[in-house]
Amino acid sequence: MPVxxxxxxxxxxxxxxxxxCRRAPGMPSSPAVEQITAPEIPxxxxxxxxxxxxxxxxxxxxxxxxxxxxDIVRLTKTFRRQGLRVILISADAEKxxxxxxxxxxxxxxxxxxxxxxxxNEVFIQAISTNWSGALPASFFYGSDGKLAKEWEGxxxxxxxxxxxxxxxxxxxxxxxxxxx
Amino acid sequence: xxxxxxxxxxxxxxxGQALVAAGELKSGDLMPMGDVKMMNVDGRILSxxxxxxxxxxxxxxxCNHCPFVKAWESRLAAIGNDSMKKGVGVIFIxxxxxxxxxxxxxxxxxxxxxxxxxxxxxxxxxxxxVARAFGAARTPEVFLFDAAGRLVYHGAVDDNAYxxxxxxxxxxxxxxxxxxxxxEIPVKETRSVGCSIKYRAPGGGGx
Numbered sequence: 001m002p003v004x005x006x007x008x009x010x011x012x013x014x015x016x017x018x019x020x021c022r023r024a025p026g027m028p029s030s031p032a033v034e035q036i037t038a039p040e041i042p043x044x045x046x047x048x049x050x051x052x053x054x055x056x057x058x059x060x061x062x063x064x065x066x067x068x069x070x071d072i073v074r075l076t077k078t079f080r081r082q083g084l085r086v087i088l089i090s091a092d093a094e095k096x097x098x099x100x101x102x103x104x105x106x107x108x109x110x111x112x113x114x115x116x117x118x119x120n121e122v123f124i125q126a127i128s129t130n131w132s133g134a135l136p137a138s139f140f141y142g143s144d145g146k147l148a149k150e151w152e153g154x155x156x157x158x159x160x161x162x163x164x165x166x167x168x169x170x171x172x173x174x175x176x177x178x179x180x
Numbered sequence: 181x182x183x184x185x186x187x188x189x190x191x192x193x194x195x196g197q198a199l200v201a202a203g204e205l206k207s208g209d210l211m212p213m214g215d216v217k218m219m220n221v222d223g224r225i226l227s228x229x230x231x232x233x234x235x236x237x238x239x240x241x242x243c244n245h246c247p248f249v250k251a252w253e254s255r256l257a258a259i260g261n262d263s264m265k266k267g268v269g270v271i272f273i274x275x276x277x278x279x280x281x282x283x284x285x286x287x288x289x290x291x292x293x294x295x296x297x298x299x300x301x302x303x304x305x306x307x308x309x310v311a312r313a314f315g316a317a318r319t320p321e322v323f324l325f326d327a328a329g330r331l332v333y334h335g336a337v338d339d340n341a342y343x344x345x346x347x348x349x350x351x352x353x354x355x356x357x358x359x360x361x362x363x364e365i366p367v368k369e370t371r372s373v374g375c376s377i378k379y380r381a382p383g384g385g386g387x
Contacts, residue, residue, distance in 0.1 A: 061246070120371075121372065132317055134318060
């Protein structure tokens, strides 16, 4: 076999092996980032039967978002077994999806997230009439799917923790009342 | 102790937000702090009133570092330059603390104004008090006043920052056209995501 062909085959094998390794178990991988638009918001919120859902808007270019982000991940990992669902929506430009993915991977986000590159009046209206559009912004939904609490700007972890605990307790109360 | 500190921190945070919300201008409100003198990129010191036009005044809270400002930059510069020719005064104001955003200092403002071809003033709100009085929270955030100094439009430039070709509603341009024509402003208030303005500390000065 000619040397050139041998090299070609070797290169091919290496490329295939490297491609296979990208998704190997135990290797850090970026979570899926899906584009989302305003008309898709109601469907996103109605999907799932979680007792508490947090929709959190952030962006890689937003310093308070970046500072608060580890707390959002901590909150997710603390409460997800109790039913907290966290929907992360990045307001970065579509062209910056790789930067978003890298940021998420660096913060150990291991669940699918979203990116909305046109958070305009229509989009904001679909979320809340009270939201000015400032980032970061958090919207908490109870087990009935209704918006229970919302705020703009970075908040201490304690505020997130207290809100989720309170909604989880209310959800349990609601279920018991329903069963009675 | 920890709990008490958390409660104090929460109370301070909420008080700060209430202050910002209280300052937000509503449609029809008079322009606040129009006489405050601010440093322009060309070295002149001028106020919003001095930049006012006979048909109205466009005030835009802007900065240098923000991706949304960059996305809207050429549209904003064109609208600003065009408005001046139609009798609407234009002034862009940077209220960001350059300690938080180093590229939001005066030197970078001069570079940005030159690069984008601003034919209107781009000034420094060196205490951030003008932004506080307007209730401006984001960049870019636009406030359009009529000849009497009453707010007629507040909010976004249009409905698509990153994809100019996909804009469906030219909110600011439509408001400006109506103002110049003397007709009803079609949409008076809109929102969009933008970069939060980092106010300078109260009582502090700056470059």
